Amino acid sequence: MKIAIIGTGYVGLVTGTCLAETGNQVTCVDINEQKVTMMQQGQLPIYEPGLELLFHRNIIQERLFFTNNLASAIENAQIIFLALPTPPGENGSADLSYVLGAAKDIALLITSYKVIVTKSTVPVGTADKVSAVFEQYTDVEVAVVSNPEFLREGVAVEDFMKPDRIVVGTTDERARRLMSELYAPYVRQGNPVIFMDERSSELTKYAANSFLATKISFMNEIANLCELVGANVDMVRLGIGSDDRIGKRFLFPGIGYGGSCFPKDVQALARSAEDNQYDFKILNSVMEVNAIQRKVFVEKLKKYYGGNIEGKVFALWGLAFKPETDDIREAPALYVIDELLKGGAKIVAYDPEAINNVKYLIGVKISYADDHYEALQGADALLILTEWSTFRTPDFDLMETLLKHKVIFDGRNLYDLDKMIDRGFYYNSIGRQVVNQSEKKTA
Numbered sequence: 001m002k003i004a005i006i007g008t009g010y011v012g013l014v015t016g017t018c019l020a021e022t023g024n025q026v027t028c029v030d031i032n033e034q035k036v037t038m039m040q041q042g043q044l045p046i047y048e049p050g051l052e053l054l055f056h057r058n059i060i061q062e063r064l065f066f067t068n069n070l071a072s073a074i075e076n077a078q079i080i081f082l083a084l085p086t087p088p089g090e091n092g093s094a095d096l097s098y099v100l101g102a103a104k105d106i107a108l109l110i111t112s113y114k115v116i117v118t119k120s121t122v123p124v125g126t127a128d129k130v131s132a133v134f135e136q137y138t139d140v141e142v143a144v145v146s147n148p149e150f151l152r153e154g155v156a157v158e159d160f161m162k163p164d165r166i167v168v169g170t171t172d173e174r175a176r177r178l179m180s181e182l183y184a185p186y187v188r189q190g191n192p193v194i195f196m197d198e199r200s201s202e203l204t205k206y207a208a209n210s211f212l213a214t215k216i217s218f219m220n221e222i223a224n225l226c227e228l229v230g231a232n233v234d235m236v237r238l239g240i241g242s243d244d245r246i247g248k249r250f251l252f253p254g255i256g257y258g259g260s261c262f263p264k265d266v267q268a269l270a271r272s273a274e275d276n277q278y279d280f281k282i283l284n285s286v287m288e289v290n291a292i293q294r295k296v297f298v299e300k301l302k303k304y305y306g307g308n309i310e311g312k313v314f315a316l317w318g319l320a321f322k323p324e325t326d327d328i329r330e331a332p333a334l335y336v337i338d339e340l341l342k343g344g345a346k347i348v349a350y351d352p353e354a355i356n357n358v359k360y361l362i363g364v365k366i367s368y369a370d371d372h373y374e375a376l377q378g379a380d381a382l383l384i385l386t387e388w389s390t391f392r393t394p395d396f397d398l399m400e401t402l403l404k405h406k407v408i409f410d411g412r413n414l415y416d417l418d419k420m421i422d423r424g425f426y427y428n429s430i431g432r433q434v435v436n437q438s439e440k441k442t443a
């Protein structure tokens with residue numbers, strides 16, 4: 001099939017590459033000329049595990065193309081995917097200007113039937129708005145389909161190639177046939193392509209993200225309670241997760257969810273409920289808990305130093321909002337950095353992939369290390385903010401020689417409490433007892 005993808009961010013580029021992988025002819029369009037030039041030269045603008053191999057293979061085999069010329073990209077395309085940003089707009093509702101603007105541009109160019117697919121996360125009623133744009137600017141027939149994306153950054157290729165499910169919202173029979181054909185190679189193991197109306201499909205996406213965010217905020221509250229009552233959240237997590245009705249996944253407490261989606265999507269759904277005179281109480285609490293969680297982490301740190309962190313040197317392990325990505329959008333690490341700097345502390349940060357994005361964003365206000373051990377040199381404490389696998393089994397002997405004090409604040413619960421007791425580290429994690437309180441004297 002001939003496909004056009006408008007927008008080559010995390011979603012558009014993964015979608016385009018993975019659709020080319022099953023034999024489709026895919027042209028990706030972006031307004032960012034620098035990005036397009038990079039991709040035309042065979043360079044990936046993002047870090048996403050497993051993407052590089054597929055990206056190069058499909059470029060070499062001439063199934064994957066990049067351009068900033070919308071007209072040439074959509075001319076022969078049967079299906080046009082909109083993978084454009086939907087950032088928080090006024091009052092937190094989704095800003096549809098990218099999506100509706102692109103719809104208008106496309107409407108002014110097309111000369112034959114097209115299936116227009118909204119891959120971006122968009123509020124209920126957007127398919128109708130997009131259809132209205134086409135009705136206004138062209139007489140050519142189109143079917144506007146909602147096809148939300150459920151991939152996770154860091155495992156995006158795997159998620160796209162083997163999705164748990166594919167949701168397609170359409171009432172147009174021709175579009176339904178084309179979408180079934182397009183996705184058939186991805187559901188050969190039997191996972192469903194679930195067809196529904198456009199509105200239900202649009203809401204499904206927000207409901208999924210909001211439910212997952214709710215799970216995380218719930219566990220963060222359980223973790224906070226664990227600290228007060230002397231329970232261990234890891235044990236509670238295992239205890240409840242083995243119940244199939246609850247499930248083992250997405251029960252990890254931490255310093256709050258970040259990323260480009262959960263924060264904006266929970267907010268957008270709450271806003272959308274409000275617009276419909278519905279007070280979505282749970283969502284408001286989910287957001288409140290999430291905002292508090294990163295503050296709790298910084299407060300614990302400050303309390304340890306008697307409220308004064310001025311001149312302290314902190315080694316930060318992890319800057320990305322989650323491991324296996326270079327994405328720092330809404331990363332809790334950015335909040336922590338900001339608060340530490342406000343308190344007069346010094347920071348030496350390390351992240352395997354996100355360091356350049358942080359350098360670009362905040363520059364020389366903090367120092368950067370070339371590896372995680374280098375960051376520890378002379379630091380008063382180590383702060384773990386992203387659970388990269390390279391941090392999981394570090395050389396503790398080496399850490400002891402590098403750190404000025406054996407103090408770790410772990411926002412991701414990477415280490416075993418007994419091990420830290422044996423090692424004599426002051427170890428403060430989430431929802432578990434604080435280990436080796438006596439070490440505090442050394443700080």
Ligand SMILES: NC(=O)C1=CN([C@@H]2O[C@H](COP(=O)(O)OP(=O)(O)OC[C@H]3O[C@@H](n4cnc5c(N)ncnc54)[C@H](O)[C@@H]3O)[C@@H](O)[C@H]2O)C=CC1
Nearest residue numbers: 007008009010011030031032083084085086120121149153
């Ligand atoms: N990042 C993720 O993991 C997921 C994102 N989504 C949703 O997918 C949508 C896109 O998200 P991302 O890929 O993260 O965004 P992104 O910000 O990484 O990429 C968007 C791309 O669109 C380009 N663009 C903007 N205006 C354009 C135009 N008029 N024509 C062509 N290109 C244009 C930008 O230059 C950029 O490269 C959002 O609605 C998001 O909520 C859904 C599932 C997962």
Ligand SMILES: O=C(O)[C@H]1O[C@H](OP(=O)(O)OP(=O)(O)OC[C@H]2O[C@@H](n3ccc(=O)[nH]c3=O)[C@H](O)[C@@H]2O)[C@H](O)[C@@H](O)[C@@H]1O
Nearest residue numbers: 149150151152153216250251252254257258259261321322
């Ligand atoms: O709409 C989107 O953009 C995507 O949002 C999330 O994917 P993503 O943001 O890439 O990453 P997640 O793995 O979901 O993690 C999000 C945040 O939650 C945090 N998290 C996750 C799981 C957990 O148990 N605890 C926890 O604190 C992570 O650290 C991270 O900050 C969803 O998982 C995807 O299904 C969805 O497509």
